[in-house]
Amino acid sequence: MRVLAKDIVKAVIDGQGTGEKADAEVEVSGWVHRIRDMGGITFVILRDRSGTLQLVLDEKPVDAGGRPLTLESVITVRGKPALNDKAPGGCELKVSSLQILSRALPDLPYQVNGDISRTGLEAILDNRSLSLRNPKIRAIFKIQATIIEAFSAHLRSLDFTEIKSSKLTAGSTEGGTELFEVEYFDRKVYLAQSPQLYKETMVAAGLERVFEVAPAYRAEKHDTPRHLNEYVSMDVEMGFIESELELIELEKGLLTHIFEEVARKNGPELEMWGAAVPSAEMVGKSPTIPYEEAVKIANDEAAKTKGGSARIFDINPEAERLVCAWSLREHGSDLVFVNEFPRRYRPFYTYPKDTADGAAVSTMSFDALFRGLEITTGGRRQHDYNALVETLPRFGLKAENMTGFLSVFKYGCPPHGGFAIGCERLTQKILGLANVKEASLFPRDRKRVEP
């Protein structure tokens, strides 16, 4: 009966936890993290999913063929736990028997138990089965798992239904320039950029409130620290809203819950990165700024820091950083919502802000910027069939090519809207990772399709 390293440490230190007597033999299994040959005795640090434990061996450990134990081999040992102030964690295991379950080849491509900051990103991504053995790298994905769990739990508590929609679509609602093509039997389909229309279909179908956590695809050619060609999109859509402001409130509640859960469950992981999540109070103080004002703020900030004149014309990556810096200084939060984006920057289905004169220039849309990076795009959508039919030509689209899309709005669709949070970007910004690829287990970019 296997016991985890952390439970042995706990049992010895606290005298509780394993369910076995502290002086009885226990069995532990894991990876050989470190070997220290002291002549007569050998110290081995064993690592399992829960932590590490010092093993003390009287004999030099070898396999059946007499070859010495290698770093990163997987072993099972039995022995008696004992207090030892000098051992990491304050206890160790005096080993009576050792079994090698899997012998690691001795040519490790890089040092697993060393300082990961010396390992380049490409080597980390090329060797996922090794790089994730480093607790600091693994911490990224422990936090990501908490993000997904908290996202889902919060929405369920608000009566949202989880959906799973198709990632294969016959076409695109947003134009076909950035789509990956799939050979689908005797025709071509495309990898979905977003579950947008499926979410809207579910709202119209009476589920009213839905969410989905699933891959999304962008065939963008640029290779930057903020782009992935395949990412995990955490999508939300809800009916019976009046404007994007209700969506911003929903996202504030959602992020607050996610941050609280990460703080509660992932204290050690945050510590490894010297990171902290924003408090509920901080999220509450996040301002919502109309697009035009945000552009002005970005220009003012740029002028201040660089002494130059205004030269920022939209919310580009530099503006995202500047607006967040401004918000942190002025509002005590570097989470900022920018709303009322101009129509020209938003897809045709975005709900216009003002229809009084029939030529709205602004929309009920928003982005969320967090620590200098856009993590969310969202907004209210046009739900009115006739308005959609009228809008299409203005965006160079033809109603006759959009019958599938339009049919969703033909037979009663409530006012609605939604947004998506980029899971990797949120992970990246919580931990302060330099590149969003670090927050993807198996990132895909123009060059990388393996592992």
Place this chain on the structure above:
Amino acid sequence: MRVLAKDIVKAVIDGQGTGEKADAEVEVSGWVHRIRDMGGITFVILRDRSGTLQLVLDEKPVDAGGRPLTLESVITVRGKPALNDKAPGGCELKVSSLQILSRALPDLPYQVNGDISRTGLEAILDNRSLSLRNPKIRAIFKIQATIIEAFSAHLRSLDFTEIKSSKLTAGSTEGGTELFEVEYFDRKVYLAQSPQLYKETMVAAGLERVFEVAPAYRAEKHDTPRHLNEYVSMDVEMGFIESELELIELEKGLLTHIFEEVARKNGPELEMWGAAVPSAEMVGKSPTIPYEEAVKIANDEAAKTKGGSARIFDINPEAERLVCAWSLREHGSDLVFVNEFPRRYRPFYTYPKDTADGAAVSTMSFDALFRGLEITTGGRRQHDYNALVETLPRFGLKAENMTGFLSVFKYGCPPHGGFAIGCERLTQKILGLANVKEASLFPRDRKRVEP
């Protein structure tokens, strides 16, 4: 402030629930489910995500242009709730004001408020935004959401970490015959058939226990009631196991929790389909039968029911039905685990059952059959690098083409195994749906890529 239909019914009947006084005006929003013009007054059944409510209107409802209210339009009404024994649910709302949020065109392709059993599968799938308005159809996906939630919660409680792996792979570990090809910039990649290797990488990387809920793809040409070309795979992988029997125990616990949660949360939905989930006791009684014995049972059953001689040579769809029928009769459970599949039926990485003579014919693998359908394939995997290298040629594979795969096992990989549950198949069999496509929101088959 919008109130849900079920909360009004509850407030009037129980005198609690809305937070508003029962004699105050309330606001409800939803779809026009039914209209009954009684001359002087009009009864409208309003449907929202929570249920239905009878509205009473003194005037014939019309829109701003004087057109009569249409079925399936989305409306918001205000009015006072009142007891009425004759109304569905025992109460109704006397409407003082009505607003049409979205007028449904009067040419509904089929009757939403009628008996869904008259509507063919193709019409249901073609019109998802309408067909899901039928509570019985919507019930399928309420239950599916519970399945996914319960699957994830149970595994988290056992220290499994949720992962999100890439769905784009450079090649296939199982041969390339049933893969969809993707144009990926200047090269070709494939849609993943399963997260198999990624799960194994995570076990080797020290996460030890992982799960994933994500789409999986099979480019199979057959169009049967049991196949989807894109499905939701609920995947599990765990380290430090000795045989497939531990995986079967894990799946029993998992299914028990899923069934319990569906029973607890989806009573009304099960009732609509006249369905019931197996009890924990029933799951506990599920037998595990070696492959050869299962084939014999299937033949015996076939001979009994059809009077013919033995003619079943493997666990094909007919055998799945026969073995489940046998198990229900003999063991009181139509959940059956078949293990020890012959090597020729399993992928090369399946762990051999007996290596004593170096030529194992059986494997540490299993299928789960539920109510006549295979819902799971799983097993222990070969974790030994040298054994994998030796095995490859026997399956017509070359080590030099599999370096990425093999690297996962080079530097210490614990004994491990896992399985996947087909989410749509489990949903199908819980409810007794005739076709697995009914359990997919947007199914993809050889002909269908829309909506």
